Amino acid sequence: MRILEDLDQKGWTHVSSQDLGERTGLTPAQVRKDLTVFGEFGKQGIGYEVRFLKQQLEEILRLNRVVNVGLAGAGSLGMALARYNIERAKQQRTSQLRLIALFDSDPHKIGLRIDGAQVYPVNSMQEKITELGIQIMIIAVPAHAAQEVASICVKSGIKALLNFAPARLQVPPDVRLHNADLTLELQSLAFYTRGLSKQ
Amino acid sequence: MRILEDLDQKGWTHVSSQDLGERTGLTPAQVRKDLTVFGEFGKQGIGYEVRFLKQQLEEILRLNRVVNVGLAGAGSLGMALARYNIERAKQQRTSQLRLIALFDSDPHKIGLRIDGAQVYPVNSMQEKITELGIQIMIIAVPAHAAQEVASICVKSGIKALLNFAPARLQVPPDVRLHNADLTLELQSLAFYTRGLSKQ
Numbered sequence: 001m002r003i004l005e006d007l008d009q010k011g012w013t014h015v016s017s018q019d020l021g022e023r024t025g026l027t028p029a030q031v032r033k034d035l036t037v038f039g040e041f042g043k044q045g046i047g048y049e050v051r052f053l054k055q056q057l058e059e060i061l062r063l064n065r066v067v068n069v070g071l072a073g074a075g076s077l078g079m080a081l082a083r084y085n086i087e088r089a090k091q092q093r094t095s096q097l098r099l100i101a102l103f104d105s106d107p108h109k110i111g112l113r114i115d116g117a118q119v120y121p122v123n124s125m126q127e128k129i130t131e132l133g134i135q136i137m138i139i140a141v142p143a144h145a146a147q148e149v150a151s152i153c154v155k156s157g158i159k160a161l162l163n164f165a166p167a168r169l170q171v172p173p174d175v176r177l178h179n180a181d182l183t184l185e186l187q188s189l190a191f192y193t194r195g196l197s198k199q
Numbered sequence: 200m201r202i203l204e205d206l207d208q209k210g211w212t213h214v215s216s217q218d219l220g221e222r223t224g225l226t227p228a229q230v231r232k233d234l235t236v237f238g239e240f241g242k243q244g245i246g247y248e249v250r251f252l253k254q255q256l257e258e259i260l261r262l263n264r265v266v267n268v269g270l271a272g273a274g275s276l277g278m279a280l281a282r283y284n285i286e287r288a289k290q291q292r293t294s295q296l297r298l299i300a301l302f303d304s305d306p307h308k309i310g311l312r313i314d315g316a317q318v319y320p321v322n323s324m325q326e327k328i329t330e331l332g333i334q335i336m337i338i339a340v341p342a343h344a345a346q347e348v349a350s351i352c353v354k355s356g357i358k359a360l361l362n363f364a365p366a367r368l369q370v371p372p373d374v375r376l377h378n379a380d381l382t383l384e385l386q387s388l389a390f391y392t393r394g395l396s397k398q
């Protein structure tokens with residue numbers, strides 16, 4: 001957003017994903033990828049219209065209403081994600097994502113607190129989703145437990161899931177499911193090392 | 200790959216990211232994103248040429264030579280990534296990524312083993328990179344330590360880094376740096392919940 005304000009003040013009318021990439025430390029492909037999640041803004045060849053893009057992003061960000069996020073699976077990945085999300089939310093004033101609750105099946109983990117979020121028993125998840133107004137659930141449980149967790153979320157009205165478990169989840173068409181796979185990033189990096197290893 | 204073999208046998212000459220999405224459980228945007236890392240294969244409007252795409256992916260995958268991966272920071276995130284990478288490599292026969300070593304500054308972690316990979320002291324990282332032929336390093340250390348780790352990697356000849364620490368790393372132009380940020384996925388999901396919350 002800051003970058004677009006600068007460009008607008010400098011009188012730029014269009015900016016390419018290349019330009020945006022240089023100013024944000026992302027590759028042009030990452031800029032395009034990030035912007036595509038919000039809709040088709042750019043036109044091939046002439047880039048993004050600065051004023052229009054700024055307006056759109058403001059519109060999106062202005063919805064500064066807070067979105068409450070839950071996290072199922074307070075294990076290694078879950079706790080690292082929870083700590084990270086909370087750190088990031090503190091740094092970004094306008095952060096709309098608030099991690100409000102974690103869920104686990106291990107009795108030793110129940111009651112743990114990370115900043116404002118607490119670990120609840122997984123069998124209270126349905127109730128807590130409604131009580132706390134959770135709209136997004138991050139799934140960081142083992143693969144065998146992921147479908148059950150997703151089904152409880154769907155039943156409780158959640159429409160957006162971020163799944164880390166290596167399991168193909170079945171959800172109704174109106175539920176948005178993103179599967180995060182950190183090995184994809186690695187695979188694309190492996191591609192870049194291709195030319196290098198003459199060993 | 201399997202999917203492209205099927206389509207080729209059925210006599211499909213072109214396939215859209217929509218079609219690929221339906222067959223892989225990804226969204227068309229994810230298909231496009233995944234394929235863009237390997238280069239510009241698709242043409243807007245007519246999709247991907249099945250035979251050409253198959254050939255390209257085979258070319259990429261055929262380089263089945265193993266790429267040795269290192270991981271700096273054997274903490275919550277690091278250990279979750281290590282376990283996951285090793286799990287995935289066992290499931291995918293052609294996996295070219297092999298996590299071979301972890302590095303940490305905490306003496307209690309030195310010597311821990313996860314499957315074939317061992318945790319080494321971070322001050323032996325430069326030596327181990329050469330000895331073990333590590334080509335990619337995953338950085339999962341705290342933000343304050345990330346630049347130092349990246350600099351050691353670059354000095355040791357590593358050309359590809361996957362960084363999780365919330366720090367903007369400086370690397371020479373010939374080093375490929377990918378910054379993974381799991382909150383980006385969350386932000387795009389928050390966008391989808393936008394229309395929903397009338398609360």
Ligand SMILES: NC(=O)c1ccc[n+]([C@@H]2O[C@H](COP(=O)([O-])OP(=O)(O)OC[C@H]3O[C@@H](n4cnc5c(N)ncnc54)[C@H](O)[C@@H]3O)[C@@H](O)[C@H]2O)c1
Nearest residue numbers: 073074075076077104105106141142145165181182279283
């Ligand atoms: N997508 C990726 O790139 C990626 C990376 C790392 C890990 N993973 C996956 O993330 C998941 C978590 O990994 P981890 O290393 O943190 O594992 P972990 O074993 O450390 O944590 C799993 C947690 O889930 C809890 N749990 C188990 N069954 C449950 C249930 N039915 N309901 C609620 N909680 C339950 C456990 O008590 C534990 O706390 C695994 O599925 C792993 O494969 C994915």
Ligand SMILES: NC(=O)c1ccc[n+]([C@@H]2O[C@H](COP(=O)([O-])OP(=O)(O)OC[C@H]3O[C@@H](n4cnc5c(N)ncnc54)[C@H](O)[C@@H]3O)[C@@H](O)[C@H]2O)c1
Nearest residue numbers: 080084272273274275276303304305340341342344364381
């Ligand atoms: N990008 C994302 O979406 C995302 C998600 C979760 C965590 N993170 C980041 O990943 C990093 C790790 O998170 P975590 O929860 O696993 O933290 P952690 O504290 O559990 O693990 C950090 C590990 O790094 C080790 N370490 C510290 N200094 C080191 C050095 N100089 N050299 C080698 N090892 C060193 C520590 O001993 C520890 O084992 C943090 O920077 C965190 O912000 C990013």
